[in-house]
Amino acid sequence: MNEIHLHNTLTNRLEPLSPLHPGEVRIYTCGPTVYAFAHIGNFRTFVFQDILRRFLRYRGYRVLQVMNVTDVDDRIIQNAAAAGIGIRDYTEKYIQAFLEDTDALHIELPEELVRATDHIEDMVTLIERLQKKSLTYTSDGSIYFRISQFPAYGKLSKIDVAGMQAGARVDVDQYEKDDARDFALWKAPKPGEHFWDTRIGPGRPGWHIECSAMAMKYLGDTLDIHTGGVDLAFPHHENEIAQSEAATGHPFVRLWLHAEHLILEGQKMSKSLGNFYTLRDLFAKGHKPSTIRYLLLSVPYRRQLNFTEDGLTQARNSVERLRNFTARLKSAQFAEGSNPEIQARIEKAEADFDAGLADDINTAIALAAIFDLVRDVNTAMDRGTFRQQDAPRAVAAMEKFDGILALLADDDEEKLRKLGFGTSKPGLSVSQIETMIEERQAAKKRRDFKRSDEIRQQLADSGILLEDTKDGAIRWKRK
Ligand code: AMP
Ligand code: ZN
Numbered sequence: 001m002n003e004i005h006l007h008n009t010l011t012n013r014l015e016p017l018s019p020l021h022p023g024e025v026r027i028y029t030c031g032p033t034v035y036a037f038a039h040i041g042n043f044r045t046f047v048f049q050d051i052l053r054r055f056l057r058y059r060g061y062r063v064l065q066v067m068n069v070t071d072v073d074d075r076i077i078q079n080a081a082a083a084g085i086g087i088r089d090y091t092e093k094y095i096q097a098f099l100e101d102t103d104a105l106h107i108e109l110p111e112e113l114v115r116a117t118d119h120i121e122d123m124v125t126l127i128e129r130l131q132k133k134s135l136t137y138t139s140d141g142s143i144y145f146r147i148s149q150f151p152a153y154g155k156l157s158k159i160d161v162a163g164m165q166a167g168a169r170v171d172v173d174q175y176e177k178d179d180a181r182d183f184a185l186w187k188a189p190k191p192g193e194h195f196w197d198t199r200i201g202p203g204r205p206g207w208h209i210e211c212s213a214m215a216m217k218y219l220g221d222t223l224d225i226h227t228g229g230v231d232l233a234f235p236h237h238e239n240e241i242a243q244s245e246a247a248t249g250h251p252f253v254r255l256w257l258h259a260e261h262l263i264l265e266g267q268k269m270s271k272s273l274g275n276f277y278t279l280r281d282l283f284a285k286g287h288k289p290s291t292i293r294y295l296l297l298s299v300p301y302r303r304q305l306n307f308t309e310d311g312l313t314q315a316r317n318s319v320e321r322l323r324n325f326t327a328r329l330k331s332a333q334f335a336e337g338s339n340p341e342i343q344a345r346i347e348k349a350e351a352d353f354d355a356g357l358a359d360d361i362n363t364a365i366a367l368a369a370i371f372d373l374v375r376d377v378n379t380a381m382d383r384g385t386f387r388q389q390d391a392p393r394a395v396a397a398m399e400k401f402d403g404i405l406a407l408l409a410d411d412d413e414e415k416l417r418k419l420g421f422g423t424s425k426p427g428l429s430v431s432q433i434e435t436m437i438e439e440r441q442a443a444k445k446r447r448d449f450k451r452s453d454e455i456r457q458q459l460a461d462s463g464i465l466l467e468d469t470k471d472g473a474i475r476w477k478r479k
Contacts, residue, residue, distance in 0.1 A: 002358040004059065006225070007302060009233055009256040010156055014360055017255065019224045024062040027053065028215040028253075029110060030228040030236070031067040034094035035075040038101060039276035040292065040307065041262040041269035045229045047293060048259045048301040048361070050107040052227070054404040055357045065110035066218045068211055069095060071117050072204055077194055087194055088117065101279045104289040104415045105296075106406035114214050116205065122213040123205045124198045127185045129247045131200070141188030141201055147181070150242045156256060157234035183239050185209050208239035212252075216244060226253040231268070233258050259301040269307065277307075283421045288412040291316040297405065300362045318371075319407050320477055325374045326398045326408055327430045329391050331438065332381065338389035342380060346390075346397050349373035353401055370401055382473055428462045437466070437474050 004017040019025045029049050032038050038046075053063045071091040080090035095115075102109065116123075127143060130136050135149045147153045147161070154161040184206040189195035195202045215223060221244070228237065237256065244252035261268045269276045282292060295315035299305040349369050356365030377394060380386040402408040410430045416422035428436075436455050443451040456466060463479040 026219040027065040027225040029067040033070040034091040037278040044262040045259040047296040066112040067110040143186040221248040221250040337387040
């Protein structure tokens with residue numbers, strides 16, 4: 001088996017994964033800011049993180065992943081105040097929506113999903129450590145980190161620290177995303193604003209301190225992996241490094257992994273630009289959870305993902321192909337025995353799949369390994385060289401792949417119904433469709449064309465189209 005290599009933003013190189021605690025990989029993931037529904041750009045990054053953790057577990061590692069929920073920031077405070085409710089009440093709806101969305105996409109929950117507002121004490125303690133080391137200053141009740149005191153500042157994003165304005169300050173969360181100056185660790189309350197009364201004064205935490213405090217609380221001073229979208233590398237992650245390493249004196253993160261953006265018509269999909277689709281927008285247009293999961297995972301995480309209708313159609317067909325193939329393996333009858341060439345072919349696919357993911361989670365290579373296998377095995381089945389004992393071996397391989405891809409469960413209708421979408425009449429499952437097709441074939445064989453037409457019509461009524469192929473096999477697809 002190939003060693004797992006991951007691209008480290010810090011060194012700009014592929015590096016082998018060698019966890020600090022043998023057998024266990026500790027990961028911190030910047031989670032959603034819960035002032036609105038997450039969009040599919042956000043889910044691009046979350047699906048990548050899901051593939052990463054599933055692959056590590058497939059390789060036998062224990063995974064300890066922490067994801068934060070940013071449930072306090074300027075927008076949350078403003079929106080909650082405008083709605084006349086507390087910030088916990090305001091964010092609850094979006095946290096629930098996030099959990100429902102991740103469930104629909106088969107994204108596994110991290111071992112710890114933690115809210116910023118439950119960790120104010122940890123943040124205060126971390127700020128006190130920085131104060132003791134004289135790395136902070138206070139101005140108008142807000143506490144800032146003095147980046148000139150941290151010589152390694154800029155090492156992640158390679159920004160030019162010398163060009164930054166010394167002593168200039170930033171204290172607005174949204175603004176902080178593009179600014180490179182002393183950043184707020186703690187913000188004094190504005191009149192009428194929600195605040196916490198703490199040892200370091202009244203106020204609320206800055207965005208960056210959240211992640212440092214929660215990451216180190218659950219994972220220790222040094223983490224194996226920290227993930228997020230590329231937009232977070234600077235200044236958010238740069239600031240996390242500064243706060244954490246200045247406080248502990250230890251390296252904060254060994255491998256920094258950043259997912260490239262999902263792009264819509266040439267622009268990054270983002271809430272602030274307004275060019276976004278939530279998952280629910282796409283469900284309302286009739287797209288399925290598995291289609292979206294496939295589309296999001298199909299492009300390797302360090303490449304931009306261009307979101308198009310065409311891409312959705314291809315993704316839907318690809319999922320269908322995987323499901324049809326697995327159903328055919330489970331239900332069709334083949335000649336007795338086993339074919340060593342098929343067994344070897346399956347082993348090669350497994351090795352290629354694994355090697356693709358070990359190479360910086362290259363999902364395109366992993367998927368190509370599966371689709372090449374599907375093509376070759378389908379051909380063998382059509383030619384009669386596939387044997388009955390090869391079927392369980394091939395099913396086992398598909399299930400192994402699916403431990404990471406999570407696309408085979410035919411549960412789209414169920415997931416959609418849970419969210420209030422979809423038809424009141426459940427759609428036919430893949431195995432029901434396969435059974436009806438077999439029954440139709442049997443009817444045709446005994447020349448009962450009335451029955452075979454009836455079945456074709458029943459399938460058509462449920463949105464299933466049949467296609468007779470040259471070699472006599474039947475393919476089907478959903479309308
Ligand atoms: P936010 O809720 O804005 O804090 O973002 C949650 C995660 O989604 C972060 O890791 C972001 O970097 C990531 N993200 C935001 N926009 C996009 C996008 N268009 N494509 C991929 N990831 C994104
Ligand atoms: Zn973060």
